[in-house]
Amino acid sequence: MLLIQRIVGVVIGALALIAAVFFSVVIFAIVAVIAVCIVGYIWWKTRALRRAAKSMETPRTGRTIEATEIYEVPTEKIEDRTRPPNERP
Numbered sequence: 001m002l003l004i005q006r007i008v009g010v011v012i013g014a015l016a017l018i019a020a021v022f023f024s025v026v027i028f029a030i031v032a033v034i035a036v037c038i039v040g041y042i043w044w045k046t047r048a049l050r051r052a053a054k055s056m057e058t059p060r061t062g063r064t065i066e067a068t069e070i071y072e073v074p075t076e077k078i079e080d081r082t083r084p085p086n087e088r089p
Helices: 002-045 047-055
Strands: none
Touching (some): 002 047
């Protein structure tokens, strides 16, 4: 009887392992289909934006233009209010 219990236990364990792998593959396939649908929907909804961005591209000439701009912001001098008015410069 002990040998039969071991054989049945191994068979049940193998069937449980096969069932777990099967369900994990099914769940993975469902998640993959949902992900593809979401990406496809986003891709479809942004097609006009991609076309507009593509039409605004500058032609590529192979040249690189580098530029640096420095802006000076005029500032006002603030009076030193820690000194009394008669000691201010």
